[in-house]
Amino acid sequence: xxxxxxxxxxxxxxxxxxxxxxxxxxxxxxxxxxxxxxxxxxxxxxxxxxxxxxxxxxxxxxxxxxxxxxxxxxxxxxxxxxxxxxxxxxxxxxxxxxxxxxxxxxxxxxxxxxxxxxxxxxxxxxxxxxxxxxxxxxxxxxxxxxxxxxxxxxxxxxxxxxxxxxxxxxxxxxxxxxxxxxxxxxxxxxxxxxxxxxxxxxxxxxxxxxxxxxxxxxxxxxxxxxxxxxxxxxxxxxxxxxxxxxxxxxxxxxxxxxxxxxxxxxxxxxxxxxxxxxxxxxxxxxxxxxxxxxxxxxxxxxxxxxxxxxxxxxxxxxxxxxxxxxxxxxxxxxxxxxxxxxxxxxxxxxxxxxxxxxxxxxxxxxxxxxxxxxxxxxxxxxxxxxxxxxxxxxxxxxxxxxxxxxxxxxxxxxxxxxxxxxxxxxxxxxxxxxxxxxxxxxxxxxxxxxxxxxxxxxxxxxxxxxxxxxxxxxxxxxxxxxxxxxxxxxxxxxxxxxxxxxx
Amino acid sequence: xxxxxxxxxxxxxxxxxxxxxxxxxxxxxxxxxxxxxxxxxxxxxxxxxxxxxxxxxxxxxxxxxxxxxxxxxxxxxxxxxxxxxxxxxxxxxxxxxxxxxxxxxxxxxxxxxxxxxxxxxxxxxxxxxxxxxxxxxxxxxxxxxxxxxxxxxxxxxxxxxxxxxxxxxxxxxxxxxxxxxxxxxxxxxxxxxxxxxxxxxxxxxxxxxxxxxxxxxxxxxxxxxxxxxxxxxxxxxxxxxxxxxxxxxxxxxxxxxxxxxxxxxxxxxxxxxxxxxxxxxxxxxxxxxxxxxxxxxxxxxxxxxxxxxxxxxxxxxxxxxxxxxxxxxxxxxxxxxxxxxxxxxxxxxxxxxxxxxxxxxxxxxxxxxxxxxxxxxxxxxxxxxxxxxxxxxxxxxxxxxxxxxxxxxxxxxxxxxxxxxxxxxxxxxxxxxxxxxxxxxxxxxxxxxxxxxxxxxxxxxxxxxxxxxxxxxxxxxxxxx
Numbered sequence: 001x002x003x004x005x006x007x008x009x010x011x012x013x014x015x016x017x018x019x020x021x022x023x024x025x026x027x028x029x030x031x032x033x034x035x036x037x038x039x040x041x042x043x044x045x046x047x048x049x050x051x052x053x054x055x056x057x058x059x060x061x062x063x064x065x066x067x068x069x070x071x072x073x074x075x076x077x078x079x080x081x082x083x084x085x086x087x088x089x090x091x092x093x094x095x096x097x098x099x100x101x102x103x104x105x106x107x108x109x110x111x112x113x114x115x116x117x118x119x120x121x122x123x124x125x126x127x128x129x130x131x132x133x134x135x136x137x138x139x140x141x142x143x144x145x146x147x148x149x150x151x152x153x154x155x156x157x158x159x160x161x162x163x164x165x166x167x168x169x170x171x172x173x174x175x176x177x178x179x180x181x182x183x184x185x186x187x188x189x190x191x192x193x194x195x196x197x198x199x200x201x202x203x204x205x206x207x208x209x210x211x212x213x214x215x216x217x218x219x220x221x222x223x224x225x226x227x228x229x230x231x232x233x234x235x236x237x238x239x240x241x242x243x244x245x246x247x248x249x250x251x252x253x254x255x256x257x258x259x260x261x262x263x264x265x266x267x268x269x270x271x272x273x274x275x276x277x278x279x280x281x282x283x284x285x286x287x288x289x290x291x292x293x294x295x296x297x298x299x300x301x302x303x304x305x306x307x308x309x310x311x312x313x314x315x316x317x318x319x320x321x322x323x324x325x326x327x328x329x330x331x332x333x334x335x336x337x338x339x340x341x342x343x344x345x346x347x348x349x350x351x352x353x354x355x356x357x358x359x360x361x362x363x364x365x366x367x368x369x370x371x372x373x374x375x376x377x378x379x380x381x382x383x384x385x386x387x388x389x390x391x392x393x394x395x396x397x398x399x400x401x402x403x404x405x406x407x408x409x410x411x412x413x414x415x416x417x418x419x420x421x422x423x424x425x426x427x428x429x430x431x432x433x434x435x436x437x438x439x440x441x442x443x444x445x446x447x448x449x450x451x452x453x454x455x456x457x458x459x460x461x462x463x464x465x466x467x468x469x470x471x472x473x474x475x476x477x478x479x480x481x482x483x484x485x486x487x488x489x490x491x492x493x494x495x496x497x498x499x500x501x502x503x
Numbered sequence: 504x505x506x507x508x509x510x511x512x513x514x515x516x517x518x519x520x521x522x523x524x525x526x527x528x529x530x531x532x533x534x535x536x537x538x539x540x541x542x543x544x545x546x547x548x549x550x551x552x553x554x555x556x557x558x559x560x561x562x563x564x565x566x567x568x569x570x571x572x573x574x575x576x577x578x579x580x581x582x583x584x585x586x587x588x589x590x591x592x593x594x595x596x597x598x599x600x601x602x603x604x605x606x607x608x609x610x611x612x613x614x615x616x617x618x619x620x621x622x623x624x625x626x627x628x629x630x631x632x633x634x635x636x637x638x639x640x641x642x643x644x645x646x647x648x649x650x651x652x653x654x655x656x657x658x659x660x661x662x663x664x665x666x667x668x669x670x671x672x673x674x675x676x677x678x679x680x681x682x683x684x685x686x687x688x689x690x691x692x693x694x695x696x697x698x699x700x701x702x703x704x705x706x707x708x709x710x711x712x713x714x715x716x717x718x719x720x721x722x723x724x725x726x727x728x729x730x731x732x733x734x735x736x737x738x739x740x741x742x743x744x745x746x747x748x749x750x751x752x753x754x755x756x757x758x759x760x761x762x763x764x765x766x767x768x769x770x771x772x773x774x775x776x777x778x779x780x781x782x783x784x785x786x787x788x789x790x791x792x793x794x795x796x797x798x799x800x801x802x803x804x805x806x807x808x809x810x811x812x813x814x815x816x817x818x819x820x821x822x823x824x825x826x827x828x829x830x831x832x833x834x835x836x837x838x839x840x841x842x843x844x845x846x847x848x849x850x851x852x853x854x855x856x857x858x859x860x861x862x863x864x865x866x867x868x869x870x871x872x873x874x875x876x877x878x879x880x881x882x883x884x885x886x887x888x889x890x891x892x893x894x895x896x897x898x899x900x901x902x903x904x905x906x907x908x909x910x911x912x913x914x915x916x917x918x919x920x921x922x923x924x925x926x927x928x929x930x931x932x933x934x935x936x937x938x939x940x941x942x943x944x945x946x947x948x949x950x951x952x953x954x955x956x957x958x959x960x961x962x963x964x965x966x967x968x969x970x971x972x973x974x975x976x977x978x979x980x981x982x983x984x
Contacts, residue, residue: 068973070980071904137891144885147930151938159938163930170890170926174919178903181915185907 001051001061005077007044008091009125012037016117024110034098034113041120042091052084054484057491059130067134072189076131081488082257082339083127085481086250089346090127092470093246094120096463097239100354104361105153105237112153115145116239123247127254132180133190139251140173146240146248153237161228161235168228172218179211183263196262196495199502205267212259213275220252220308222275223282233301234366238357241297245304246350250342253311257335261315262495268316269497275316280421282309287428291435296356296366299436300349303392306425307345313422314338314407318496320414328497332489334410339485341403344391344474348400351388351467355381358460359440362453368439372446377453382441384456384464389437391471393430399474516570516579518563519556519587520631523624526552527617534613545613546602549620550595557591560584571633575695578633582763582982586630586756593753593840594623599957600848601745607856608743610656618655619749622648626757632764635684635694642680642725645757646673649750653742665741672734676724679717686714687770696769703772715773718765719780725758726814729787739807744854744861747803748847751810752840755817759836762821767829778824782914785822788815789921796928803861805928806846809887812925813839816902819918826983828905831898834979838886838898838968845883845961849876852954866932868941875955877936879962886965888929889922894969897976 015037019030048061059078067075079087097116105112122145125138143166150162180190182204187194200208218225229249233241261268283306290302317334325331358381359374360366375382391398394405404425412419445451456464474481514521530552534545564587569580598619605611625645632638650673654666688694690710691702703711720731727735739747766777792812799805817839820832853860853869853876860866869877886893899922906915968975 068976070973070976137896140891140896144890147933148937151934159934162938163927163934166930167923167927171920171923174923175916177900178907178915178919181900181903181907185904 001047003063004044004048005061005079005087005124005128006063008041008087009077009121009128011044011121012041012094012117012124013121016114016121019110019117020114022110024108027109030110030113031098031102034117035095037117038091038094038098038120041124042088042095045088045091048079048084049088049484052079052484054081055487057081057487062130067131071133071184073133074131074189074191075134076191077128077134078130079128081485082254082492084484085339085343086127086247086254087124089250089343090120090123090247093242093346093350096350096354096467097242099459099463100242100357101237101239102459104357108152112149112237112239115149116243119145119149119243123243123251126251130192131190132184132192132195135192136173136177136180140170142248143169146244149240149243150232150236153240154235156235157231158235161231164228165232168218168225172215172225175211176215179208183208192258195259198263199500200264200266202266202270202501205264205500206270209260209264209267209271212255212264213271216252216255216260217278218252219255220249220312221305222252222278222309222312223286223305224278226282226286226305229305230298230301233304233353234295234297238353238360241301241353241357242350245300245353246346249304249308250346253308253315253338253342256312256315257338257492261318261492264500265496266499266501269319272316272319275312276320276418279309279313279316280418282306283313283422283425284428287425287432290432291428293432294368296359296368296436296440297353298366299368299432300352300356303429303432304345304349306429307341307349307392310341310404310407310422310425311338311345313418314341314403314410317407317410317414317418318493320418321410322497324414328493330410330413331497332493333406333413335489335492336482336485337403337406337408337410339403339489340399340406340474340478340481343481344399344403344471347467347471347474348388348391348398351384351464351471352392354463354467355385355388358456358464363449368436370446371440371450373443373450374441374453376445377451378455380461381456381464384468385441386437387468388471389433391475392433394426397472397475399471399478401475402478513572515563516566517572517577517631519560520624520627522556522559523620523627526556527620527624530613530620531617534617537613542611542613545616546598546611549598549616552620553591553595553598557588560587560591571697575697576634576637577631578764579631583631583760585978585982586760587627589837589840590623590626590630590753590756593756593844594619594749596844596848596957596961597745597748597752599954600748600844600851603951603954604743604745604851604854607854608656610743612655615652615655618648618652622652622749623753626753629757629764630760632760633696635688635696635699635765635769638696638761638765639677639681639684641757642677642761645754646677649746649754652746652749653738655746656743659743661741662743665738668741669734669738672724676721676731679724680721683714683717683719683721686710686717690714696764699769700771703770705772705775707773707776711773712776715770715777716780718770719777719784722758722762722766723784723818725761726755726818727811728784728814728818729791729811732788732791732811732814735811736804736807739810740801740804740861744803744847744850744859748844748851751806751843751847755836755840755843759817759833763829763833767821767824774824778822781818782822782911785815785818785914786917788812788818789918793921793924793928796925799928800863801861802850802863802866802932803847805863805932806843809925809928810839810843812921813887815921816899816918819902819914820905822914823905823909823911825905825909827908830980830983831901831905833983834901834976835898837975837979838894841961841964841968842883842886842895845879845958845965846887848958848961849880849883852876852958863932863935864942866935867939869936871941875959879958880936881933882962882965884929884932886969888926890926892966892969894965894972896969897972901976 062078129135293299314334314337394400629641723731796808886895
């Protein structure tokens with residue numbers, strides 16, 4: 001299995017460069033190269049799942065080559081129970097994105113496919129780096145294709161949205177870099193493991209925590225630094241929205257699990273209430289904001305923020321559980337929930353954005369008011385849309401249920417009031433999602449344009465069907481996923497509650 | 504004990520300078536006799552001369568250990584050797600980009616190339632200076648050549664104005680340098696930088712401090728650090744773009760060497776004093792450079808302010824006051840020159856007869872008209888913004904690291920914040936090139952394949968050095984330690 005991770009990173013990037021060089025004139029070949037490359041990437045990622053040893057929290061399929069000797073930075077890759085599901089999710093989601101864009105993108109298609117392939121490689125690089133400098137390298141490099149994707153193929157206010165996106169995330173990341181360099185100066189190398197082992201005083205931990213928090217909170221995004229997301233989502237092309245929601249937001253959550261909890265456990269314990277408060281605000285307040293949206297994409301964007309609130313809540317509730325129960329019993333449940341929620345949200349929000357994309361390609365409008373009674377002309381589409389909407393509300397049997405349920409259960413262990421506020425999502429989420437479905441899908445045919453709609457073609461059907469299967473699979477049978485994560489989460493809980501303050 | 508008799512052995516390390524003087528004389532003669540009909544001869548000969556010079560430098564300029572020549576006036580070490588090679592390289596690339604531009608404006612004259620070479624000679628003298636006298640000769644040789652170049656387009660009013668400004672303000676800088684040197688000489692009784700280093704100790708007396716202040720002011724003038732930057736935007740905007748390219752690239756090597764040899768080595772005994780002064784200058788430079796660049800509409804002027812902000816980073820490296828900091832400053836300088844070379848090269852290539860592509864709006868929809876040029880410019884802009892995988896990221900990282908190691912917390916935070924501000928105006932250039940529709944009236948740029956290939960190599964270097972930064976980082980560290 002040696003070298004598989006490198007393959008996963010560099011194959012899409014190489015294919016992307018080939019597509020770019022072939023250019024728009026050979027786009028026929030370019031499309032197929034993009035599709036084959038993304039499918040091969042997924043196929044290479046599957047043996048990793050099969051051969052993954054779920055009995056150990058250690059990094060597996062490790063690769064380690066010297067990269068920059070002067071900084072003691074290595075080209076070090078490896079996956080554990082947290083990163084493997086995200087790597088596979090990335091490889092999986094890219095395929096629908098490429099298929100969905102097959103003939104829809106008319107302007108500069110070669111660059112479009114190339115940008116997404118390069119992005120896929122860079123995102124897998126983020127999840128599989130075990131060296132902090134390499135992690136940062138991929139983390140920042142990813143901004144470039146996304147900046148171009150929103151800026152070139154986006155909607156009317158794309159320039160404003162993409163610059164806002166870039167500057168927000170850049171601002172957050174720069175301070176993370178500063179923190180990484182600080183720890184490098186103390187630890188002597190850039191490996192994440194030695195950062196996790198590095199003893200740090202509470203003051204140091206607090207500053208490092210804040211630097212990481214800035215970077216990851218912007219990415220998640222948490223209230224009140226979420227304002228870039230609705231703009232970026234609304235203006236991005238369908239594929240851009242899918243990747244943003246399904247993968248890029250997960251990087252924030254992943255960062256909290258990989259950096260904040262194990263590297264600054266004492267500061268996390270001290271500052272956890274801030275994160276919990278911000279998460280609950282995201283769940284409750286953003287839920288209300290989503291309710292009043294007129295634009296379908298904006299509504300789903302706000303719903304993403306609310307759902308990601310569950311991820312951060314689940315990640316940091318562990319300290320409250322330890323405080324109120326006095327033991328580690330069930331402390332990992334919140335983290336389990338956060339991880340499942342990330343995977344589930346990746347599938348569900350990706351699927352919902354694809355659904356909006358299907359409608360947008362036909363009607364060129366994202367306004368809810370322009371629709372109504374779509375079910376009359378597009379019954380198959382309506383079935384998918386309703387399924388994904390229900391998954392978004394957390395209906396049992398869909399993937400959305402597992403994550404939310406685990407997090408609410410964990411927060412109940414910590415305090416009744418947390419779980420009460422978190423559980424409002426069951427009402428609010430249902431309200432904004434179902435109301436959206438009611439206004440768009442059901443009812444009498446809204447206008448003559450809706451009456452002229454045609455149902456899904458084979459390509460669109462295939463894309464949505466695959467996602468639907470995945471959503472139901474994770475919902476009905478989450479055990480394999482939980483099993484992969486289990487040892488890593490256990491280890492993470494141990495790291496998160498152990499003090500790192502030097503005596 | 505300095506040597507008193509001159510032997511072949513004692514002058515071989517100075518072959519690059521000696522050769523350059525010969526080449527300059529020869530070129531002047533050839534150009535005079537070639538006349539108007541064979542005007543293309545001098546540019547080609549100059550490039551050949553640079554290649555030969557680089558080859559001679561490789562053969563003779565490399566010394567196994569530091570060697571002091573000419574009664575302590577001149578030092579040959581590996582740093583000088585490598586910087587001279589970079590000087591040849593950067594000047595050659597700059598001339599390659601400039602040729603068509605000069606021809607279209609009717610200023611393709613032999614004298615231009617001779618002036619470039621005398622400026623290069625000035626750079627070499629500075630790089631190898633071991634005495635305050637040599638430093639001054641180098642500074643003036645470089646500066647006078649560049650003043651003349653800035654005024655080279657004699658029919659252009661704005662170029663003449665910028666040359667005048669450059670000359671007057673540059674003279675003030677040189678004056679400050681001379682005054683500071685005289686104070687130091689008065690206090691230590693020697694011009695030799697190594698002897699000065701031996702005679703200065705903390706804390707410095709009043710005379711040394713006054714001399715130091717003047718020298719720091721002069722260095723800030725030459726580098727373009729705020730508040731001594733006023734000449735820089737006007738000169739960058741007013742001078743012919745090929746001259747702007749020259750001013751923005753190779754001389755930075757010399758000014759890096761000036762700072763290193765004079766402040767870090769010669770006046771190394773007063774590091775506490777001057778690093779505080781440089782720290783204040785660096786913060787001002789970063790803030791003013793980045794904030795003012797945002798409101799510029801002229802690309803050359805915007806790049807001028809971008810230069811100022813980059814100078815801020817170079818000064819930050821010196822502020823650290825450690826060999827590691829100087830290494831970071833050296834690395835940053837080389838990377839900055841590489842990127843500036845490409846950025847001004849893009850302006851030169853995008854310009855045509857009777858049309859200066861120096862306004863930001865001229866880059867609207869560049870992607871459509873010339874995809875390759877737009878791609879190169881995008882890579883260069885992302886690099887200066889400090890986004891991986893491009894090399895500018897490592898330059899910034901190196902500076903941050905040197906500052907952390909010396910516990911300059913606030914400088915790290917300010918410079919990190921300012922690099923986000925800086926990202927905005929680099930992104931704007933990319934936005935214009937890629938997101939905006941091209942206006943109809945600008946025809947596509949036409950340039951020879953060779954020039955485009957050079958730009959391609961330049962942009963590719965920014966990417967390759969970004970993915971594998973190790974060798975250049977190691978080289979810089981070896982040169983300083």
